[in-house]
Amino acid sequence: MGIYSDVILPKLCDLSMRNVRLHPYRKRVxxxxxxxxxxxxxGSGLNLPFYRRDVREILALEPDPALLAMARRVPHTEIPVNFMEASAEAIPLDDNSIDTVVTTWTLCTIPGAAAALTEMRRVLRPQGKLxxxxxxxxxxRGVRWWQDRLTPIWxxxxxxxxxxxxxxxxxENGGFRIDRIETGYMQGPKPMTFMYEGSARPE
Structure with a gap:
């Protein structure tokens, strides 16, 4: 792997979701x-401190009980938070019951991302937003070449x-219409740092 084994892999810890360089993304989204x-x-609740008073309730969905236990200990605002041990591919909520769905660095990991987006669209109200x-x-092209080859190891x-x-x-294939999207690299190895940030609404 040449330079990528010598440079990128030692920097994997720098790409942790706790990275302070991600804070501006969290704050905006x-x-x-x-x-x-x-x-x-x-996950472990890293987004909780960034919610504002326009939110009346947070339903924190996470399939890993260890991460949920960590999230329960995170200091946050006085907004009520309900922690739910469940998968995004089968969200245990009623249709049209949510105003906003938030997903941060999650679609890359969910095994059935398409099914998860279908579920997100189901629970969103018609005027809700993702x-x-x-x-x-x-x-x-060069970055994509490395992304395809690194993904199995990563x-x-x-x-x-x-x-x-x-x-x-x-x-979009999950039934959403993109309202706004911004893309670009953040600081760090390019195969790991091409970002998509924005909002969408149910079709």
Whole structure:
């Protein structure tokens, strides 16, 4: 793997979801949530401090009980938070019951991303919104080449994360209309850092 084994792999810890370079993304995306919010793949609760008072309730959905236990200990605002041990591929909520779905660096990992997006659309109210920031497939051929080759290894050491998912088309094929999307590399190795940030509404 040459330079990628010598440079990229030692820097994997720098791409941790705790990375402070991700805070601006969290602040913009999570800060735009309102009403009754479903956060899919809420993990250890890193987004909780970024919610604003426009949110009246947070439903934190996470299939890993160890991560949920960590999330329960995270200091956050006084917004009520209900922690749900469940998968985004089978969300245990009623149809049209959510104002905002938040997904941050989650669609890369969910085994059935298409099924998860179908579920997100089901639980969203007709005028609800999906807020997202994800990393995924780069438009640059050379970077895509590395993403395709690194993904099998990366997935084994990062909980099933895919570097090469085409996030925009996955969201659109899941029944959403993109309202806003911004893409580009954040600081770091390019195969891991091409970001998609934006919002979408149910078709």
């Amino acid at each position: 999570v800060g735009a949530a309102e009403g009754r919010v479903l956060e899919t793949g809420s 807020l997202f920031v994800e990393h995924g497939l780069s438009p640059d 997935g084994r050491i990062s909980g099933g994360c895919h570097l090469n998912r085409p996030i925009r088309s996955i969201i």
